[in-house]
Amino acid sequence: MVKIKKNKNKGAEIPTGSMADIAFLLLLFFLVATVIDVDTGIGLVLPEPVEDTDVTPISKERMAALLVNENGDVLLDGKVIAIPQIKENLIERITSKIDVPKKSKLVVSVKTDRKTNYNLYIQSLDQVNGAYAEVRDAYSMQTYGQKFNDLNDEQSRDVKDKIPKIVSLAEPESVK
Amino acid sequence: MKFQKKRAATKQEIPTSSMPDIVFMLLLFFMVSTTLREVDVLVQYTLPEAEAIEKIENKRLISYIWVGTTGQIQINDNLVNMNEIGPIMYQKRVDIPEVVVSFRVDVNSDMGIVTDIQQELRKVDARRINYSARLRQ
Numbered sequence: 442m443v444k445i446k447k448n449k450n451k452g453a454e455i456p457t458g459s460m461a462d463i464a465f466l467l468l469l470f471f472l473v474a475t476v477i478d479v480d481t482g483i484g485l486v487l488p489e490p491v492e493d494t495d496v497t498p499i500s501k502e503r504m505a506a507l508l509v510n511e512n513g514d515v516l517l518d519g520k521v522i523a524i525p526q527i528k529e530n531l532i533e534r535i536t537s538k539i540d541v542p543k544k545s546k547l548v549v550s551v552k553t554d555r556k557t558n559y560n561l562y563i564q565s566l567d568q569v570n571g572a573y574a575e576v577r578d579a580y581s582m583q584t585y586g587q588k589f590n591d592l593n594d595e596q597s598r599d600v601k602d603k604i605p606k607i608v609s610l611a612e613p614e615s616v617k
Numbered sequence: 618m619k620f621q622k623k624r625a626a627t628k629q630e631i632p633t634s635s636m637p638d639i640v641f642m643l644l645l646f647f648m649v650s651t652t653l654r655e656v657d658v659l660v661q662y663t664l665p666e667a668e669a670i671e672k673i674e675n676k677r678l679i680s681y682i683w684v685g686t687t688g689q690i691q692i693n694d695n696l697v698n699m700n701e702i703g704p705i706m707y708q709k710r711v712d713i714p715e716v717v718v719s720f721r722v723d724v725n726s727d728m729g730i731v732t733d734i735q736q737e738l739r740k741v742d743a744r745r746i747n748y749s750a751r752l753r754q
Contacts, residue, residue: 555729
């Protein structure tokens with residue numbers, strides 16, 4: 442009889458030498474297939490679709506009408522101003538309306554022409570947002586001694602209540 | 618006299634046994650902190666720059682609309698026409714009720730195309746939007 446020699450390994454081990462390589466490969470895959478970048482932008486809620494043009498009129502005193510026309514002029518309440526001036530103009534008006542009842546807070550209405558440059562529109566919106574952010578910060582500093590972003594939920598709700606951001610996009614006119 | 622080189626008695630190797638653990642930890646970090654790339658962008662665009670911008674907290678709620686330099690519109694993986702936007706976005710809003718539509722529009726576009734898209738979105742009641750912009754340095 443031939444004796445079959447059994448190859449008995451004493452300690453059976455999985456070779457781990459290449460484990461690092463495998464892990465590196467996986468890591469590389471995730472590096473390539475995923476994205477880290479955070480999305481930033483200007484948030485907005487579009488108005489509800491209206492059936493007819495039965496729009497409730499808003500008193501002139503309450504409204505800041507911002508028009509960016511196709512030539513790149515920016516008009517605030519009919520007066521031509523430069524884009525960087527929007528902020529200071531609005532800050533004044535928002536601040537003056539902090540203590541009025543909810544129904545008469547400032548409404549910023551943004552209107553554009555079809556041929557208006559998108560960048561100009563974003564710059565104007567940015568100015569509006571910047572104005573609100575600054576007024577909120579100033580108010581928070583005054584009332585709570587902290588910036589708006591550092592407030593707790595209750596406080597920030599109060600500030601938002603006092604200074605609501607009402608930006609309305611004007612109904613586009615039908616094309617002639 | 619013969620000089621004998623003195624060698625340290627210790628091994629001169631970097632221990633590699635814990636390397637996989639370290640790499641796995643790195644891997645886990647990347648898996649947790651990133652999101653999968655979902656679409657290939659087919660249009661060329663440059664985002665506008667702005668200052669008073671906010672982060673979108675929940676990336677899973679976002680649905681993108683790209684508008685390129687030549688005015689093509691892309692949703693998901695496809696270039697679409699203006700009249701297809703409505704049904705697509707309606708489906709998205711049914712899937713995710715609180716969907717945020719992120720506009721990735723080229724800086725030199727006209728407002729006309731943006732307004733048209735917005736009108737389509739209003740019709741299907743997907744009204745939370747976000748104009749994507751980079752922070753101005």
